Amino acid sequence: MTELVRVGLIGPNDSVNETMKAANSLDGIELVPFIYQHTEETKNIITKHSARIEHWLFSGPAPYHFALKEKLIDAEHADYILLHGSSLLGTMLDAIMQEGAVLSSISVDSVPRQEVLKMLKDFDLEKMNIHTAPELGYIPAEELIDYHEKLYRSGEIQAALTCVHAAYNSLKQRGVPVYRISVSELAAHRAISVIKERSLANLYRMKQLAMIGIEIIYPSQAQQRKSPFKIERQELAINRVLIDFTEKVKGSKVNGGNGIYVIYTTRGELELYGKFHHLKEVQEEIFVNSTMHVRIGVGYGKTVLESEQNVRLALDYAREKENSIIINLDEDGKVTEINSLGDQLHYNRRSSEAKWQEALKGASISQTIIARIESLSHHYAKVEVTSLELAGWMNSTERNARRILKELEQVGVAEVAGEESGQRGRPRIVYRLLFGTEK
Numbered sequence: 392m393t394e395l396v397r398v399g400l401i402g403p404n405d406s407v408n409e410t411m412k413a414a415n416s417l418d419g420i421e422l423v424p425f426i427y428q429h430t431e432e433t434k435n436i437i438t439k440h441s442a443r444i445e446h447w448l449f450s451g452p453a454p455y456h457f458a459l460k461e462k463l464i465d466a467e468h469a470d471y472i473l474l475h476g477s478s479l480l481g482t483m484l485d486a487i488m489q490e491g492a493v494l495s496s497i498s499v500d501s502v503p504r505q506e507v508l509k510m511l512k513d514f515d516l517e518k519m520n521i522h523t524a525p526e527l528g529y530i531p532a533e534e535l536i537d538y539h540e541k542l543y544r545s546g547e548i549q550a551a552l553t554c555v556h557a558a559y560n561s562l563k564q565r566g567v568p569v570y571r572i573s574v575s576e577l578a579a580h581r582a583i584s585v586i587k588e589r590s591l592a593n594l595y596r597m598k599q600l601a602m603i604g605i606e607i608i609y610p611s612q613a614q615q616r617k618s619p620f621k622i623e624r625q626e627l628a629i630n631r632v633l634i635d636f637t638e639k640v641k642g643s644k645v646n647g648g649n650g651i652y653v654i655y656t657t658r659g660e661l662e663l664y665g666k667f668h669h670l671k672e673v674q675e676e677i678f679v680n681s682t683m684h685v686r687i688g689v690g691y692g693k694t695v696l697e698s699e700q701n702v703r704l705a706l707d708y709a710r711e712k713e714n715s716i717i718i719n720l721d722e723d724g725k726v727t728e729i730n731s732l733g734d735q736l737h738y739n740r741r742s743s744e745a746k747w748q749e750a751l752k753g754a755s756i757s758q759t760i761i762a763r764i765e766s767l768s769h770h771y772a773k774v775e776v777t778s779l780e781l782a783g784w785m786n787s788t789e790r791n792a793r794r795i796l797k798e799l800e801q802v803g804v805a806e807v808a809g810e811e812s813g814q815r816g817r818p819r820i821v822y823r824l825l826f827g828t829e830k
Contacts, residue, residue, distance in 0.1 A: 396590040398583070399440060401425045401433055402450025403556035406574040410450065410472065413579035420587050422448075429557050430454050430532065437463045446590055448472070448582060450574055451554045452501050456529035472582045474554050475506040477575040480514070486550050486570045494549050498542050500524035500535050501554035502572065522548060532557040536565075543567045597659030599722070600695055602702040603642075603670075604688040605633060605677075606709070607650035626650075628681040636673050640664050653702065658691055670717050671729065686710065691721040708759070712786050726763075730786070738766035756798040764799070765826045774826075775808050777819040796822045 400407055400422045407424045414422045423444065425436045433454045437447065447469040449455040455471035458464045479502060487493055496519065499507055504523040511517050522542055524530060535558040539551035550568040553559050562569040607629065609622070633652055637644045642656030670687055677685050688705025692698035705718040708726065719727040728736040739762060767784045768774060776784075782792040799805035800822065808823035 395419060395421045396445055396587060396594070397421045397423060397443065398446045398448050398586055398590075399423050399425060399437075399444035400448050400450070401427065401436055401454055402574070403427065406450035406472075406556075409574045409576060410448070410579040410583070413576045414583055417580070417583055417587060419591065420583055422583075427454075430457050430529070430555065433458050434461055434463060446470070446586055448586060451572075453529060453555050460529050470582055470586055472574050472578050474572045474574070474578070475502050475510065477577050478572055479507065479510055479552075481575060482552055482570050482572045483510075483516075486552065486568075489570070490550060490568065494519065496520035496522070496548045497550050497552055498522040498524075498539050498548045499552045499572075500530070500538070500558070520548075532561070536561045539569065540565060540567055597657065597662070599658045599691055599693060600698045601656050601658045601661045602690045602692075602698045603640075603654040603656070603661070604647075604690070604702045604706045605629075605652045605654070605673075606686045606688075606706055608684040608686060609650055625681040625683050629677050629683065629685070632673065632676050632680055639668075651706075661689070674717070686712075687717045689717070689719040691719075693722050697722055716786075726759075728763075736763075736766060736770060738762045756795065756802065760795065761799070761804060764795070764824070768824050768826060774824045775821050776824065777811055777821055779819060796820070799824070 396419060398420060400410055402410070402425075404426050407426050411422055411424060414420055423440075425440065427433060427436065430453050433449075434457075437458060441463075445468070447458070447464055449458070449469070449471040451474050452471050455464075455469065458469065459466070479499075483497075486497070499521065501524065504521070507521055507523060508517075511519055511521065524535060524538055532555050535553060535555055539548075539553065539558070539562055542548045543551065550570060551562060552570050552572055553562065554572045556571070559569055559571040607626070630652075633644055633654065637654050637656075640654065640656040640660045642654045642660065645653045645655070647653050670689070674685055674687060677683065686706060686709035688702050688707075688709050690698050690701030690703070690705050692701055701720040701722070705720040705726075708720075708728075709716050709718045717729040719725075719729075724739050726738050730736075763785075764781070768776070771784065773780075776796075778789050778793040778796055781787075781796060782789040785792065785795075796805060800807065803825065805822045805824050807820055809821045810818040811821050
């Protein structure tokens with residue numbers, strides 16, 4: 392059975408009807424029409440119906456940019472029908488026919504100026520004088536009406552072309568020759584086809600396997616021998632928290648042994664959980680109930696094997712940190728670190744592979760560490776760093792940071808830039824990171 396993508400279609404009556412016709416020839420799309428008289432009604436429509444709509448399609452740029460401005464939508468889950476090309480040409484020809492003459496000057500809104508000029512060039516109408524509204528985006532209808540009317544009253548244009556239904560009606564009532572750029576069936580068909588492809592790709596992505604690895608950070612062996620029953624009670628408390636979490640993400644929990652638990656779910660369920668919660672809350676709840684810290688690694692993949700590999704790698708990265716931390720690793724090799732404050736650091740474990748591959752032959756430092764430091768350097772906007780600063784960046788010891796900087800110098804990724812005097816002891820070496828230098 393084909394998955395149906397429910398798309399909310401927002402616009403005036405004529406544009407919505409034309410778009411609905413275009414959707415008839417496409418399977419897998421369910422268009423839900425929402426008709427307005429004024430652009431600003433978009434806010435109420437989206438607020439009231441967003442829970443049952445997977446994607447929004449707007450009949451033109453005005454309602455789309457209004458919804459963006461009001462933060463009602465995000466660009467990943469919304470599109471608008473482009474009102475140039477066949478839509479603009481059809482309106483232009485209609486205006487010429489109705490006016491009974493080739494127009495020498497017109498005003499246009501809601502269409503990028505370069506698109507208008509391209510159309511005029513394609514049809515040898517470059518001598519026409521074009522006035523375009525001052526900006527592309529949401530402009531209140533009153534401002535557009537004022538813009539077109541002033542140009543007409545001053546004799547600078549013979550007719551106005553508008554995409555906005557309310558502006559069209561008002562200008563017509565005021566006696567301004569006005570023509571509405573409306574949705575063409577071809578433009579609507581293209582927009583719906585793009586949404587279908589994007590939505591089905593996203594649907595597949597949401598069904599990808601997600602594996603969450605939770606690893607208990609045990610006390611020392613000596614402490615464990617002193618209080619084995621206490622450790623067992625703490626593990627039971629952790630288990631109760633994980634059972635509740637597994638239920639929330641509609642997953643399945645497996646005990647991997649040695650203090651490691653793996654929860655299987657889908658990316659969609661985990662992202663849904665992330666809209667209202669954060670994995671940091673799981674860490675905090677575990678500590679409150681058991682007084683034990685845990686590391687969390689999340690692995691995504693297109694296959695079970697890829698997910699398992701990524702969750703293992705994520706936990707490996709987490710073990711490099713002294714504090715409990717959350718590591719996400721997706722199928723494209725993108726690593727996201729989330730520290731105890733909720734700050735995020737993104738880098739790609741594969742990004743520097745080609746760049747540093749030759750230099751790293753026989754070196755003891757990994758490409759992943761280099762990619763992480765490169766990302767931290769951009770994050771803090773610093774290219775000169777001491778071992779103390781690097782230790783702070785990486786939540787590591789200064790001794791470990793000194794070792795890393797020396798190894799970076801050996802492979803040509805860093806060079807000594809000078810010294811920094813401290814309050815006591817020997818001055819610290821200042822290293823300059825050379826990530827911008829081609830190898």
